[in-house]
Amino acid sequence: MKNMIDYFETQREVLSSRIVDLGNGSAFYKRLLRRTVKKIESGEQIDFAFYNEIPRTTKDDLKRNHPFGLLKADKSEIRGYFESSGTTDESIGSSKTSSLRTGKDLERDYIRRIPEWMTGVEKGDFAVIHLPYALTSSGVAFHDALSKLGIVPVALDQGHSFSSYTRVYDLLKTLEAKVLVCSNPLLLRDIILYEQKEDLFKLPSLQYILMVGTAFSEKSRKLIEERSGKKVGLFYGMSEFGAIGVPCSKGHVHIHPDFFIEILNPNNTEEHYSQSSLGGEMVLTDLKSEGTPFLKYRTGDAGRIYFEECGCEMSTPRIEVFGRLKDVIKDNDRLLFPTDFQDLLAGLEYTSPIHKLVAKGEEEILLELHIQQSTESKEELDIIEDRIKSLTNIPISIITYKFGELFEDIYNQGFYRTTQKVKTMSFHDERKGEWIITY
Ligand SMILES: [Zn+2]
Structure with a gap:
């Protein structure tokens, strides 16, 4: 695919039936999408212009409809409740964006979290997970996904008083863990270098480092891989969605086919849409979830979509996440x-x-x-x-x-x-x- 229009074409049918499905299946979307569904059911084709007019799920919608309003399944099917870490609001106990998962939603998320290329990790091997477990989804979901494969997840709940960086390193060493799941391996390595004068990247048993929760450029990811000699997989995740961007065998991050991604940028015009990559705020639609389905949801994250072929096993666009949009520094017409x-x-x-x-x-x-x-x-x-x-x-x-x-x-x-x-x-x-x- 060459550009956004091509990408949209590959997803047009899926999006169209998803929208009808949502409009008929959830109380909230019944109201939000009444006119849209009517148009589609009367035979109107969704083209890109039509799609751009469809209303989006907002954070306010989520708050007003907390917790069941968006649910597109029976309550008895709910198996998960998560909240976003709420980096934009630092007050204690303030309401964050919450989301529900059905059993099927969780199963799909587990599959997304285990890269196909992660071979040679066998039943009974250890994986050390140094991510927050409370409320957010990544720690728990990696834990369950690995456990289902027979890999032993070691829960080093990041931020918990038992889970010091030293303890993470001790366990990686003594359990000869093959997998480390963390948000920033560079920080972990630095602290161990500082305290123990030992290099985490030199642990011979460690084979895979999976990262989620911190924005890394492709350049930095590649550098971690070169410096550590380990295979490094970068994920893009949000508690509202689970894993969204997943690492391919070539090390790039692709949007998983369970989602449709767009870029919101005030400069997006017809001409921009024909370009081979687009940068701006990432906007997500989940195409399958039933717990809390999101439509054209503004993530608040800045990133870029690349449409040209990666040459790997995935056919969806590549993405690169640069960080929170609110952290951007304006430099004339450039953004840092x-x-x-x-x-x-x-x-x-x-x-x-x-x-x-x-x-x-x-x-x-x-x-x-x-x-x-x-x-x-x-x-x-x-x-x-x-x-x-x-x-x-x-x-x-x-x-x-x-x-x-x-x-x-x-x-x-x-x-x-x-x-x-x-x-x-x-x-x-x-x-x-x-x-x-x-x-
Ligand atoms: Zn790829």
């Missing part, structure tokens, strides 16, 4: 994304890829870096300066920190140590073993 800054640091030996970006308005950016003090790192700073010049004209000031000092509390894993202390804070046992329990 978190992944652009990730790429500035790609392939450097003495500068950590884990950095902090402080956007002070659109006129000034602060880039805070972790470096290992050495002459080589000074040379790398020159490389970074050069890369910045070819990226943007916005002045970027660099501040350097010693390794581990930029995010001191994270690298020292203080949270885990404190939480362990809380358990014993009201009872201090200073006896020297003279207290022996006898029965």
